Amino acid sequence: MCGIVGLFLKDKSLEPQLGAMLTSMLITMTDRGPDSAGIAIYKGETAGKTKLVVQSDTPQTDFAGLDSALKKQIEGGVKMKVKDTHAVLEIKASQGDAARAALKTLRPTLRIMSRGDSLEIYKEVGLPKNVADRFGLHKMTGTHGIGHTRMATESAVTTMGAHPFNTGDDQCLVHNGSLSNHNSLRRKLRREGVHIETENDTEVGAAYLTWRMMHGATLGEALQSSLDDLDGFFTFVVGTKDGFGVVRDPIACKPAVMAETDQYVAFGSEYRALVDLPGIEQARVWEPEPATVYFWSHNAAPTSTEKAA
Amino acid sequence: MQTIDLADSTLRALNKTLYAQSETTNQTQWEILNPKGAHAIACGLDAPIEVTVRGSTGYYCAGMNQKATVNITGSAGPGVAENMMSGKVVIDGDASQYAGATGHGGLLVIKGNASSRCGISMKGIDIVVHGNIGHMSAFMAQSGNLVVCGDAGDALGDSCYEARLFVRGKVKSLGTDCEQKEMRPEHIAILTELLAEAGSDARPEEFTRYGSARTLYNFDVDNAGAY
Numbered sequence: 001m002c003g004i005v006g007l008f009l010k011d012k013s014l015e016p017q018l019g020a021m022l023t024s025m026l027i028t029m030t031d032r033g034p035d036s037a038g039i040a041i042y043k044g045e046t047a048g049k050t051k052l053v054v055q056s057d058t059p060q061t062d063f064a065g066l067d068s069a070l071k072k073q074i075e076g077g078v079k080m081k082v083k084d085t086h087a088v089l090e091i092k093a094s095q096g097d098a099a100r101a102a103l104k105t106l107r108p109t110l111r112i113m114s115r116g117d118s119l120e121i122y123k124e125v126g127l128p129k130n131v132a133d134r135f136g137l138h139k140m141t142g143t144h145g146i147g148h149t150r151m152a153t154e155s156a157v158t159t160m161g162a163h164p165f166n167t168g169d170d171q172c173l174v175h176n177g178s179l180s181n182h183n184s185l186r187r188k189l190r191r192e193g194v195h196i197e198t199e200n201d202t203e204v205g206a207a208y209l210t211w212r213m214m215h216g217a218t219l220g221e222a223l224q225s226s227l228d229d230l231d232g233f234f235t236f237v238v239g240t241k242d243g244f245g246v247v248r249d250p251i252a253c254k255p256a257v258m259a260e261t262d263q264y265v266a267f268g269s270e271y272r273a274l275v276d277l278p279g280i281e282q283a284r285v286w287e288p289e290p291a292t293v294y295f296w297s298h299n300a301a302p303t304s305t306e307k308a309a
Numbered sequence: 310m311q312t313i314d315l316a317d318s319t320l321r322a323l324n325k326t327l328y329a330q331s332e333t334t335n336q337t338q339w340e341i342l343n344p345k346g347a348h349a350i351a352c353g354l355d356a357p358i359e360v361t362v363r364g365s366t367g368y369y370c371a372g373m374n375q376k377a378t379v380n381i382t383g384s385a386g387p388g389v390a391e392n393m394m395s396g397k398v399v400i401d402g403d404a405s406q407y408a409g410a411t412g413h414g415g416l417l418v419i420k421g422n423a424s425s426r427c428g429i430s431m432k433g434i435d436i437v438v439h440g441n442i443g444h445m446s447a448f449m450a451q452s453g454n455l456v457v458c459g460d461a462g463d464a465l466g467d468s469c470y471e472a473r474l475f476v477r478g479k480v481k482s483l484g485t486d487c488e489q490k491e492m493r494p495e496h497i498a499i500l501t502e503l504l505a506e507a508g509s510d511a512r513p514e515e516f517t518r519y520g521s522a523r524t525l526y527n528f529d530v531d532n533a534g535a536y
Contacts, residue, residue, distance in 0.1 A: 250444075251445075252406075252425055252443075252444075253425075255387060255405065255406070257405075270346055270367055270368075270386060271346035271365050271367060271384070271386060272345060272346035273346075274346075275346055285365075285384060285402075285403075286403070287403075287405060287424050290425070290443075290444065
């Protein structure tokens with residue numbers, strides 16, 4: 001069992017409250033997943049810039065002087081913002097690969113949580129409320145975001161086992177369920193050259209999507225083919241630069257509730273997570289159909305395939 | 310009318326109060342405010358009282374109900390009226406998965422749609438859904454009646470026993486060993502009564518009956534190779 005929440009804002013005036021709304025939804029889902037929590041927040045882009053979010057178990061030593069050290073190795077400067085065990089590194093858009101290569105030698109134990117122009121991922125082990133407090137999630141602004149509370153079943157309770165998983169630039173995945181063919185799929189993907197760090201089943205799901213997109217599939221197509229290639233139970237929520245998508249396995253025993261008003265589209269593992277959203281009493285509330293890919297995007301009307309991806 | 314506001318009272322106190330009502334209680338009308346999707350509201354009732362929940366409920370509302378009537382003015386989460394023994398549960402909105410699962414008796418009315426696995430393993434309960442139902446509904450259904458005024462999803466009545474399934478709209482697919490059956494006068498009589506009790510104006514003649522083809526009841530030696 002795990003908890004998923006998601007919020008996609010249509011009404012720009014709610015953007016300053018995105019973090020507060022998502023945090024409250026996340027905390028409501030604590031009893032579905034009390035061991036770790038994470039959030040992916042899309043904060044909008046800064047022209048010409050991209051972001052890496054990195055995590056360290058020893059932030060005092062790892063983050064000390066990291067920005068000035070990195071600045072010497074890449075072009076265009078570095079802006080670093082430290083939040084507890086995470087640091088957001090804002091760099092010139094063209095320097096993403098160079099920065100990752102430089103970080104490997106500068107701080108070999110740093111883990112990359114996310115990369116993208118808009119996306120920032122924060123995740124840690126602990127009660128969702130404590131994780132949210134450590135990163136100051138309730139103060140964050142943004143256009144949309146996804147949160148996850150984890151009750152581990154398939155692998156260890158670690159930061160890297162927490163969700164969301166970064167699947168590609170500005171893309172992330174959260175999962176409620178368990179995949180049963182993740183070992184064979186992990187071996188296959190590793191042979192194909194895909195980097196998979198942990199024994200976690202969801203990381204394999206994320207790597208699968210990355211691999212499909214590396215070979216030219218859109219995110220919508222990758223999700224569609226996941227219905228054939230992933231065995232097990234899943235409700236997936238994926239984040240993209242422009243919106244989010246939802247897909248459930250054909251059995252659909254992992255719960256999912258959606259609500260839509262003129263102001264937002266919201267996702268919750270349970271209706272409970274949605275009850276404090278503005279205008280929820282008048283919202284259209286429904287369950288996403290099994291084996292059906294849904295997308296909401298700032299770019300277009302809801303479609304079954306993501307045009308932007 | 311007794312009113313309990315879940316904004317002020319704990320769920321446990323509410324359920325304890327309702328459970329304590331005796332057969333002869335004179336407090337027969339109860340209203341529950343601010344359910345906000347909480348789990349297990351009005352579970353295990355065992356008295357002829359009427360409880361109205363104003364809003365939407367989470368998992369297992371009105372589970373194991375006996376004798377009581379429970380009305381939900383919003384939608385219900387997974388497992389509503391699970392293992393109901395008798396009484397009546399009426400949902401104005403939609404119901405999530407496995408509504409009325411394993412129910413032994415009583416009547417469950419869903420005025421909106423029901424999700425997957427509605428009436429799974431039902432054992433005598435009557436379920437009337439005004440809208441549609443999802444996939445794998447009435448899986449291993451043993452007895453009772455499932456009435457669907459809209460459409461049914463995939464694999465209706467898979468491996469069912471002697472439950473009667475009535476669908477007015479389309480059935481996406483029938484499950485293993487489930488087949489269309491003849492509508493006889495006794496079925497029209499059952500439907501007429503259930504539809505009236507559930508407040509539906511659908512006409513019994515518009516329904517098709519489905520039930521067990523009974524080919525799974527006994528071991529078939531031709532299938533020996535499959536084991």
